[in-house]
Amino acid sequence: MKSIEFKAVVRENLGKKAAKSFRKKDLVPCEIYGGEKNYHIAIEEKFLNKMVFTPYTYYANLDINGEKKKVIIKDLQFNPVNDRVSHVDFYEISEDKPIVVKLPVKVVGLAKGVKDGGKLSQEMRYIHVKGLVKDMVEIVEINVENLEIGKTIHAGDVNIPNLTIVDKHDKAVVSVKVTRAVAEPTATGTTEQAAPAAEPAK
Template identity: 40%
Template sequence: MSGSLRANVGKKDAKALRKQGMVPCVLYGGKEQIQFAIPQLQMSKFVVTPEAATVKIDLGERQVEAVLHDLQLHPVTDAFLHADFLEIVPGKPVTISVPVVFLGSSEGVKAGGKLTRKMRKVKVRGLAEDLPQNIEINIEKLNIGDSVRVGDLRSDKLSFLDNENMTIVSVKMSRNVEETPAATTAAPAAAAAAPAAAKTDAKAPAKK
């Protein structure tokens, strides 16, 4: 993203920037705080990109790599009011929310179950150079009744900060399967045919 340094700061200046289609921003975490502004359109593209965890910001005189730390939205229009970015400093731990990506097709879904996605992002902490663009979770062996929780995730370089009991994804019996006798008998058979372990990107066991 391309940003422009702010000559003035304050509520009046921020309001004027918004009228011009700009988002007032602040970058901190480095040696000094930097006040700048980014076009609303660029911010929109970054926010809606599910794989985006870090971003490079061109401030003219310097380029920085950062993570979005906080974003304030208008309560009615959802327009961006203000954004806080945290500069990534090599060797310094960073806390960010990383998108979750599912790999494979669930055995439980093939048997008629319904895949329910509970979390789209997980909060992690680690060195800047170790931050992933996303967390991959293999759901191929998830059967009906299985789930993957935060506590199932494993990484040698990251700490997962969400409650370990929070469910990321689960497979439940769909209503159609429950109402069809033939389907309900097929579901346990499918569950018995495959191991009930859910693989994440670090081969974590699933919890039921």
Template identity: 40%
Template structure:
């Protein structure tokens, strides 16, 4: 799994004045929680680009002096006017402690319904899951080869060992719908059949 390394410095000063000073130096205040201790640090804003501005699920390795923390991005805040990153929360990965994360969906295979002239409609981009850190994956592959015309693949159809999907089971992930052209072809075929 892809891991982004972020090098930061521990924070010793807190409050609005200290936070403003950090942001004026183009640094982002951050926190790591979920492990043995809560760690407050700051890092240059450019070091977050590969982690924040992507749809991919990635791990973050936070290096603070001699210590290193394996984390996942949990939350981020942006300035409402400038859209600049203003704060980042990380959840430390602890070997025997389950984490709740959102993993992107990757549709694989060619649907039977698409081969028959239908159009594939992706209804979800990601799934909420609960898993141990060792079971986390970059994305959840959903095989759509058996997806027929006017059919759906739902959350309940996806099973991954070691990962519990927490979304509602009846929500559709993808479906194949009839295209306008296919409907017109079927309607004209029905008219021709009635004439005979």
């Protein structure tokens, strides 16, 4: 699991007016929950964006006026007009407590079903897992080389050492669907196959 480091400042003044003042300075108001106490902080938007606008899942090592905290994003709010991050809720994590995160899914290999004319369909771009931070992986790779036409890999089929899949086990992750070309013979093919069976004219 990827990590990122940045500094945060403590917000002494709370409320909508104070939050608006921070945003004018390109600072995003944030909260940290899950630890011994909650923190009201602000982080520079340009640094926070590196953690938000990415296909990967990060945990952050925050420096809050010299105090170190390890956190993950729990919830995000965006400005409906310009799509800028307007508020973030972080969850404080520790090395010995399991957490639930979503990890990106990457399909690797050329499926047998695709070679046979089927179409690969990736149903899940992320998969939710539970485990310790030290066991988290950056990306979940799913090999589809042996996946045949009409077959599906479900969440319950995914195995990641020391991590538990949280998604419903019957949820489809990736499948090879039957295409029209495979399901129906072409008009030319039908004609060519039917021709030998025709009787000569009398």
